[in-house]
Every structure is written in structure tokens, then in C-alpha cells.
Amino acid sequence: MGESQFGSYLKSVRLQKGISVNQLAFDSGISNAQISRIENGLRGIPKPVTIRKLAEALKVPYEEMMDQAGHIREERMHEVPAWATHKDKRDFKKMLEEDGEVMFDGMPINDADRQRIMDVLTGFFWEAKQMNKHKKPHDSDNLPKP
Template sequence: MNFYEQLRDMRKLKGFTIRELSDRSGVSAAYISQLENGNRGVPSPDVLMKLSEGLNAPYGELMSLAGYLEKTDSAPNDSYTKPKVNLRRFLRDNDLIFDGTELTDQDKEWIERVLTALFWKEKGRMRDIDPS
């Protein structure tokens, strides 16, 4: 399987349309489409960085798929640690869309409150189960 097919498969596995990946990465939808169809050369490392962020995939993995890095015999991601994302900050600091609707600051605050309530409710339930 070549780079272009693997990129398409990664996008589809994440459940993104080309437009959604474009919105998430800042890479034009036309360019992504051309890449996936094999009508463009392997993208630059800068474009791969943007695509890795849009796909929430390790940059090193895309660099390997594109042929910039040699694949090793060790398991993938051995030396790569996924960055931790502060979900509260992510909600506050990004323009977000859900089901095609742009979320307002009030929407994002509501989501944050729901997540907080669910998170702490579950934490409380786990304390009841495991008192250690």
C-alpha cells in the first residue's frame, strides 16, 4: 500500500471527510484530495505536520509513511509519546464545529460543565467500588 492510500485509510479510520481534515489541519481540501488520489508528490514535512495534527496521528508515523524516516523493526510509537491535551483549554481556545454547527462560547461552556459533571460522577463511583 502506498503513502496516498495509507493517508486516505487513516482519514477514513478516524471518520473524517476530506473537508473535515482540511478544517482540522489547515491543508486545503483540494490538495488533500489530490494527495489521496496520487496526483501530487509526497508532501513536505511541514504539510505532514499539519496533517498529523488534523488526524491526531503521530508525526513520525506520517514521516515514515512518506519515506522521510526509515521504518524500524521495533513496535511503532516506541519512542513517541502522544502529547497530552488539556480538554478544558482545547474547548475554550478553539473554534469548534459539531454536526456542522459552529459552537458558541456558551455551547462550549455547557459542554465543559456536562463533561465535568460526568467525570466527577464517575470518579465518585470508582471510589465507592475501590476504596484504596
């Protein structure tokens, strides 16, 4: 789904709920200018944290809105290993959503750098989960040597 399609989806949900751009801006904490740019396809697909604010303000399931934005399907789900359990996926989602400001040397990092860091963390997360699955007490003889 392209950004204009997501914008159309957002606008149709907002209109269906009878909410003005200004009201949505107030309820979500996202500027009305940014909402207008999203709806008119003048801004890229919003980040998950923005989508969560919009979904909560519009009382739409976050997963549905993320799916409409193409986030979960294309960006994240293909990275989930086949062996991951429901609990593993929940833990991963929790890690991604801990959305504190990421700082480096006292300065917040930009979105591109943050995305690169999240991609690296995604790899480390699944690597660690997989290693933990292999560390059963009776399997210790079969562990690969460092």
C-alpha cells in the same frame, strides 16, 4: 513507498477516524483539493511541514506519518553520523523543524532552493557538532591545524 501508497495510507487513516476531506482540510489548514490530490496519488509526497499538519489534525504520531511517507528513513537518517548522540539528533530535528519562511532579498524562496539550503545546513550542522566533540580542553594539542 510511492506517492500513491502514501495517499492510500492517508485516505485509510482519515476514513478509519471518520473524518471527511473537508473536515481534515479545516482542521489541518491544508486545502481539500490538495488533500484529494495527495490521496489520489496526483501530488508528490508532502513536505514534512504539511505532514505535521495532517498528523496533528488526524491525531496520528508525526513520526509514523513521516515514516509512511518515507521521509525519515530515506532522506535524513542515513545522514546522521554514527557518533551522534540522542541529544545531537534532537538538536538536529529541532533545527529542521524551525519552519520560518526562508527569505532572500525580501522574497520567499521556492521549495527546490529551500531543500538545497536544508541539505547544506545539514552538512554544516553535523560538521559543527563533530568539531565541538573534538574540542575537549585536554585535547587541544591534538586538534588539526587550520
